[in-house]
Amino acid sequence: MAKRFITLLLIALLAYMFLPFIVEVDETSQLNRVAEKYVTAGPLELGAANLVTAVIVTYRGLDTLGEIVVLFIAAVGIGFLLRKPSKKKIAAPKRSSSEILRTGSDFLIPLLILFGVYIFTHGHLTPGGGFQGGVVLTSAALLFMLSNTEARFNKQLTEVIESVSGIFYLIIGILGLILAGGFLDSRFLQLGEMGRLFSAGAIPIIYSIIGIKVGMELIGILEKLRKEEI
Amino acid sequence: MSLIIIIFLGIIMIAAAVLALYLKNLVAAIISAGVISLLASVLYLFLAAPDVAMTEAAIGSGLTTIVFLLAFNKIRSDRED
Amino acid sequence: MTVISILGFILIIIGLWGMLTQKNIIKMIIGFSIIDTGLHLVIVSIGFIKGRTAPIISKAVEGLDTGKNFIDPVPSALVLTAIVIGLAITALMLVYAVKLFRFKRSLQIEDFEELKW
Known part of the structure; x- marks a missing residue:
């Protein structure tokens, strides 16, 4: 009874904390100064049509680097926790996938990979980018895992691709420090004409690297969770 | 017009959140939690x-x-032996 | 929009209620993911300004003043990365749940008495 009372008290306190947010804050009608600068100067300085991408990759590039490190640490933690096999040695007999799933996935997997690559290479022009494209690549890998229950992804290969793309991300950041204004500054390449695929400096390259890295990390997490014999 | 759609979606989301917490069947609860994100x-x-x-x-x-379903599958296959 | 931020707060409260009252560890993690969704809705709704559009330059906004027609891109950028991190953290929590199940053969929180006071 006392527990239930304390829980209710906590919930009521939290709701009371939220009250000023709803009652007092009136909807803003103009941007604050930082956002104003990003929105007006972003297209001219960086040449990116999608300003969310400009904020993620260049203006707040260091944040994104930190988030990718957090993702990497979480993947490492999952691998660390699942490293020791339990007592059970023999894998449970697995049901093989059905004919419809196998045929359908053979048709869909190349299209999904193509779509993922499209999303992360066009991140500076259309909605989308490295994170979304990486997840679409992961969903292609997931379809492959579902249709071929026996097949395994090469663990070394995914880890090597992920590490190499992480190193390239840092190298591009340092190139920006040397050749342009600061760490992860994307302007050391030509800005080009807005709306073209090869424009906006190094933003498409950085976002493609992020996409490959995120995709490989998530494939690694799924593969570790899927293994039956561990 | 959009306000009506938002309120309708919001009611479904709150119902799905309550269902996700109180359904006895764990697979149904996980799917219900996925519905919240989709809406x-x-x-x-x-x-x-x-x-x-x-x-x-x-x-x-x-x-x-x-990921939820894979982890639940791992727990279930552990429970069976 | 205020309606969506109120909805986000309701989801946060439901998720916290679930985390505090549920006994099953998987249900607690579901409560955490509900809090996550509600929090993301609140943050994105802070950046929204009525009558403005998404910060993407296209034919539709050509020649207009971008500072007067676009919403705030910073909350969108923050939430975009936060969603990916949320997936990784949820996966880590679920792996801990699997480990705890192997340790005690149970998912009920009452069976873990080692840290009880």
Whole structure:
């Protein structure tokens, strides 16, 4: 009874904390100064049509680097926790996938990979980018895992691709420090004409690297969770 | 018009959240939690954030549900022996 | 929009209620993911400004003043990365749940008495 009372008290306190947010804050009608600068100067300085991408990759590039490190640490933690096999040695007999799933996935997997690559290479022009494209690549890998229950992804290969793309991300950041204004500054390449695929400096390259890295990390997490014999 | 759609989606989301916490069947609860994310991705379109909508639809409702189901499958196969 | 931020707060409260009252560890993690979704809705709704559009330059906004027609891109950028991190953290929590199940053969929180006081 006392527990239930304390829980209710906590919930009521939290709701009371939220009250000023709803009652007092009136909807803003103009941007604050930082956002104003990003929105007006972003297209001219960086040449990116999608300003969310400009904020993620260049203006707040260091944040994104930190988030990718957090993702990497979480993947490492999952691998660390699942490293020791339990007592059970023999894998449970697995049901093989059905004919419809196998045929359908053979048709869909190349299209999904193509779509993922499209999303992360066009991140500076259309909605989308490295994170979304990486997840679409992961969903292609997931379809492959579902249709071929026996097949395994090469663990070394995914880890090597992920590490190499992480190193390239840092190298591009340092190139920006040397050749342009600061760490992860994307302007050391030509800005080009807005709306073209090869424009906006190094933003498409950085976002493609992020996409490959995120995709490989998530494939690694799924593969570790899927293994039956561990 | 959009206000009616938002309120309708919000009622479904709150119902799905309560169901996700109180359903006895864990698989049904996990799917119900995925429905919340899927409807949230529609709301992001009303908030003029298509990038976030794409991410939420792919990750929140797709991969998170799959990760929950894979972990639940691991627990169930442990329980059987 | 205020309606969506109220909805986000309701989801946060439901998720916290679930985390505090549920006994099953998987249900607690579901409560955490509900809090996550609600929090993301609140943050994105802070950046929204009525009558403005998504910050993407296209034919539709050509020649207009971008500072007067676009919403705030910073909350969208923050939430976009936060969703990916949320997936990784949820996966880590679920792996801990699997480990705890192997340790005690149970998912009920009452069976873990080692840290009880």
